[in-house]
Amino acid sequence: MKAWLPPVLLFGCLILVWEVSVWAFDIPKFLLPAPTAVAGALWENSADFLVAGLATLRITLIALGFAVLSGVVLTLAFSLSRFLGQALYPIAIVLQVTPIVSVAPLILIWVGIDHVDRALVIIAWLAAFFPILTNLMTGLRQVDPTLVDLFRLYKASRWQRFWMLTWPSAIPYLLAGVKISSGLALIGAVVAEFVAGSGGSTGLAWRILEAGNRLQVPKMFAGLIILSAMGVVLFYCFSALERVLVGRLGVRGAVT
Amino acid sequence: MPSLDAVSFGYDGRMLISDLHVDFTPGNISVLLGPSGCGKSTLLRLLAGLETPNSGAVKGVDTAPAFVFQDAALLPWASVEDNVALPSRLSGEAGALSTRDALQAVGLADYAKRKPAQLSGGQRMRVSIARALATHTNLVLFDEPFAALDEILRFQLNDLLLDLQQHYGWTVVFVTHSLYEAAFLGDRIAVMHNGTVSDWTEPGLDRSLDADAQRASAALHDCVKTLSARMRGRAE
Numbered sequence: 001m002k003a004w005l006p007p008v009l010l011f012g013c014l015i016l017v018w019e020v021s022v023w024a025f026d027i028p029k030f031l032l033p034a035p036t037a038v039a040g041a042l043w044e045n046s047a048d049f050l051v052a053g054l055a056t057l058r059i060t061l062i063a064l065g066f067a068v069l070s071g072v073v074l075t076l077a078f079s080l081s082r083f084l085g086q087a088l089y090p091i092a093i094v095l096q097v098t099p100i101v102s103v104a105p106l107i108l109i110w111v112g113i114d115h116v117d118r119a120l121v122i123i124a125w126l127a128a129f130f131p132i133l134t135n136l137m138t139g140l141r142q143v144d145p146t147l148v149d150l151f152r153l154y155k156a157s158r159w160q161r162f163w164m165l166t167w168p169s170a171i172p173y174l175l176a177g178v179k180i181s182s183g184l185a186l187i188g189a190v191v192a193e194f195v196a197g198s199g200g201s202t203g204l205a206w207r208i209l210e211a212g213n214r215l216q217v218p219k220m221f222a223g224l225i226i227l228s229a230m231g232v233v234l235f236y237c238f239s240a241l242e243r244v245l246v247g248r249l250g251v252r253g254a255v256t
Numbered sequence: 257m258p259s260l261d262a263v264s265f266g267y268d269g270r271m272l273i274s275d276l277h278v279d280f281t282p283g284n285i286s287v288l289l290g291p292s293g294c295g296k297s298t299l300l301r302l303l304a305g306l307e308t309p310n311s312g313a314v315k316g317v318d319t320a321p322a323f324v325f326q327d328a329a330l331l332p333w334a335s336v337e338d339n340v341a342l343p344s345r346l347s348g349e350a351g352a353l354s355t356r357d358a359l360q361a362v363g364l365a366d367y368a369k370r371k372p373a374q375l376s377g378g379q380r381m382r383v384s385i386a387r388a389l390a391t392h393t394n395l396v397l398f399d400e401p402f403a404a405l406d407e408i409l410r411f412q413l414n415d416l417l418l419d420l421q422q423h424y425g426w427t428v429v430f431v432t433h434s435l436y437e438a439a440f441l442g443d444r445i446a447v448m449h450n451g452t453v454s455d456w457t458e459p460g461l462d463r464s465l466d467a468d469a470q471r472a473s474a475a476l477h478d479c480v481k482t483l484s485a486r487m488r489g490r491a492e
């Protein structure tokens with residue numbers, strides 16, 4: 001049996017049960033719309049959703065890009081200077097443990113008044129960058145000690161040792177981090193849009209909020225479905241990227 | 257002549273080796289046997305300069321020796337040829353053999369572009385030996401290199417090593433747990449125990465015979481008997 005068959009079957013059955021129940025028990029549309037109604041809403045608003053979905057995706061990917069960039073730069077800085085690492089790491093932890101929803105309004109006030117997009121990106125970046133940082137820092141410590149001996153034996157410079165040994169050893173960990181962070185960046189983008197409310201934001205979350213305010217529950221469901229689909233697609237894209245790159249590097253994937 | 261001169265060494269203040277004198281005859285294979293944890297790897301690391309003696313000195317080791325570890329210790333992301341070229345690339349000194357010749361010598365000329373993951377365990381070990389060939393040195397240290405391989409492969413690699421050693425006049429220090437491997441490879445064999453190295457035993461195999469005949473020879477079996485008695489006597 002193909003691996004995708006069981007979940008698809010289960011999913012199909014659930015939707016069927018849902019559809020039948022809604023008709024059988026006459027559940028009002030604003031409480032729980034039938035799958036057909038959701039599909040209808042999806043179809044009717046498809047153009048709208050496409051634009052909104054792309055807007056959210058854009059924020060997510062930009063934030064993810066910055067997360068990778070800042071994760072790499074910070075990790076390099078940490079590994080070059082113990083002092084920097086000791087100084088900055090606690091701050092990174094504070095940023096990580098503070099719930100993003102509670103920081104989002106502040107960032108919107110500071111940045112979002114003139115540039116909502118920038119504020120959204122910053123919030124999504126905050127949500128996404130920590131796993132990349134920690135994964136990379138773990139990766140940099142996963143160097144095979146025998147290989148370290150080999151490099152010491154032939155008097156490798158610090159530079160050679162870093163670029164030819166430490167850094168390549170850490171790449172699988174970076175890729176695993178990016179995979180995790182892709183989902184977090186999407187969550188961050190959605191949270192940011194929710195907090196921004198109608199203030200000029202055009203993403204999916206805002207569409208869901210708006211539909212909710214108007215009690216268009218089928219449309220809310222439709223938006224939700226698109227959001228989860230985006231999350232799943234992102235995750236699988238970055239999983240595939242990880243597999244391909246790790247395979248091409250000839251290394252084993254990170255065990256995280 | 258590579259040697260340890262009155263070397264003392266210990267990890268974290270626990271003395272492992274004290275006032276040790278050992279000479280390793282140039283152009284010979286010196287084999288070290290000994291119970292686990294007696295300091296064989298440590299001795300090799302001292303010779304290689306990976307550890308610094310607390311007192312005494314390592315002499316006669318002018319350039320970094322080649323080191324063949326128990327696992328092949330290859331960079332997984334680098335091709336076979338890049339792995340072989342690594343020592344000369346790092347040290348900036350051209351190796352004794354070119355990368356191509358080194359791969360040729362271990363029978364892997366067609367595998368230059370492969371990644372280590374695309375090789376068998378025995379082939380990876382050959383790459384590790386090719387890397388030693390391509391290193392700017394005459395001194396090659398082996399730390400239980402074939403312990404994880406099956407016996408047939410081990411025989412093949414022993415034969416290869418013997419060929420290369422004779423051809424290039426290597427000075428080899430070889431650590432193993434196998435008495436037969438010791439007796440077959442060693443020009444001279446010593447047993448290490450509690451940080452001391454015993455006198456050398458010379459099996460005196462007739463190297464003009466082929467490898468199998470040497471393995472079957474009475475000299476080899478006599479030597480194994482001697483070594484076995486020594487190992488047990490010392491270990492008790």
Ligand SMILES: Nc1ncnc2c1ncn2[C@@H]1O[C@H](COP(=O)(O)OP(=O)(O)OP(=O)(O)O)[C@@H](O)[C@H]1O
Nearest residue numbers: 267268272290291292293294295296297298299400
């Ligand atoms: N990096 C280290 N730090 C502290 N102690 C160590 C270190 N490396 C080895 N030792 C200790 O030194 C002793 C000798 O170790 P060594 O690796 O030289 O033994 P060995 O003879 O090679 O053993 P084996 O046959 O199992 O490989 C052991 O007791 C070991 O625990």
Ligand SMILES: [Mg+2]
Nearest residue numbers: 296297298399
């Ligand atoms: Mg050892």
